[in-house]
Amino acid sequence: MQKKILDIIINVLSSVREPLVILDPDFKIIKANHAFYVAFCAKQEETEGVLIYDLGNGQWNIPRLRELLETILPENTVFNDFEVEHSFDVIGPKIMHLNARRIYNDFKKVELILLAIEDVTEKEYYKRNLEDLVKKRTAELVLEKQHTEHENRLAQKALEEIKVLKKQLEDERAYLNDEIKLEHNHESIIGQSDGLKYVLFKIEQIAESNTTVMILGETGTGKELVARAIHSCSSRKNRAMIKVNCSALPSNLIESELFGHEKGAFTGADRSHKGRFEIADNATLFLDEIGELPLELQAKLLRVIQDGEFERLGNSRTTKVDVRIIAATNRNLEEEVEKGRFRSDLWYRLNVFPITIPPLRERKEDIPLLADFYINKISRRLGKQIKVIPQNVMNALLNYHWPGNIRELENVLERAVINSSSPKLHLADDLNKSYRHLSKDLKTLEAVERDYIIRVLEQTHWKVSGKNSAAQILGLNRSTLRARMRKLRIVPPERVPFYS
Secondary structure (H helix, E strand, C coil): HHHHHHHHHHHHHHHCCEEEEEEECCCEEECCCHHHHHHHHHHCCHHHCEEHHHHHHHCCCCHHHHHHHHHHHCCCCCEEEEEEEECCCEEEEEEEEEEEEECCCCCCCCEEEEEEECCCCCHHHHHHHHHHHHHHHHHHHHHHHHHHCCCCCHHHHHHHHHHHHHCCCCCCCCCCCCCCCCCCHHCCCCCCHHHHHHHHHHHHHHCCCCCEEEEEECCCCCCCHHHHHHHHHHCCCCCEEEECCCCCHHHHHHHHHHHCCCCCCCCCCCCCEHHHHHCCCCCCCEECCHHCCCCHHHHHHEEEEEEEEECCCCCCEEEEECEEEEEECCCCCCHHHHCCCHHHHHHHHHHHHHCCCCCCCHHHHHHHHHHHHHHHHHHHHCCCCCCEEEEHHHHHHHHHCCHHHHHHHHHHHHHHHCCCCCCEEECCCCCCHHCCCCCCCCCHHHHHHHHHHHHHHHHHHCCCCCCHHHHHCCCCCCCHHHHHHHHHCCCCCCCCEEEE
């Protein structure tokens, strides 16, 4: 009887993709299919005839498995979806659903036990991470509402927002919720100039594909908003767009932030961490300030773009992802390539579909629309009623050159609203004076910062940290100062010792 049943089962084992094991009544392994050997890195000669608890040098001596086989199954002919969580030496932590069935002979005696194993690790971790994100965002929303709404209405309004967010959240909620409503249904972008209309046309042209996009433009022109518009019009819009600012993190943290790390991969890595590429699987990843990415990481980023695979820090296992890349920079990357500071092959991979955002000085017809929007928005937030923009104020806004673009415009208007005590808008900034006193000899803020840091470093003999160091004088952490030095490309002169 046993041989007949066994022959039948063995004939179908090879066609089943799910790991399967046949046990005798004493829980010794009679047969296992190919999927089992592959999934658990086991060998046939070390498996067949072995007590399942002794398999893999005792790795399968799992209390939950014993509970299923020795306690639950004797009372049930079939038992499905029995969850077991265990960490194996070779393949790491796994969450498994076990399905067990007892097979009897004609005398109602157990002849065989069929054990099917379903790996649900990724699904369970995804669900757990999602629940954590929901809880975190819910808490943030409650705190936010407590500051903006009357105490009697707070609980009800917060509860309504929580219910909405719980339905919408997967990995993260989109970063912008209540911004400018625009033409062409592109949230947070406003204007009617020809330059902006061309940008919107390019967004609609590329959004539905998975093509890599490079967004070019000066600081403050709204590169992130264009990235969000592309994502919101794409087939991936039901997932959150994940953002990484390549200039905001020290070089030793960027790799972990992008690709993740395992517990113990480096000092301070007390637990495993998912990188942004894993979180953005089947979604969109926005790499802001891509020109600041260190050269040593550019090769790894190139591999992900080309092959869709990478390894976490501290783990040799390859992870495959499906991520749509949108990158942005205010640098001239072609010049960076010529100077050897950016890989040419990565530049060609990123620059498949470039979109250049015009600066505000080239789309001045949009200034009245932008001014109306920001004044209304700021006035509501500050509890003011600004109804009139005098013509001389509008002329000043139109004639100014706006080196900081829309971000500078918003700041100028916020100061103006604060400065206004009547329904008329009064500028706090003398834009005409600012423009007249511009000189070609004036340096950018970044250049001034670079000169000052170099001066302090020279004064401290290039001592970065410790007593009487540059970090102490500047009031910065050592890691922050090193990150600024990397961004500003500050290196010690040759033959000068560099103290950490």
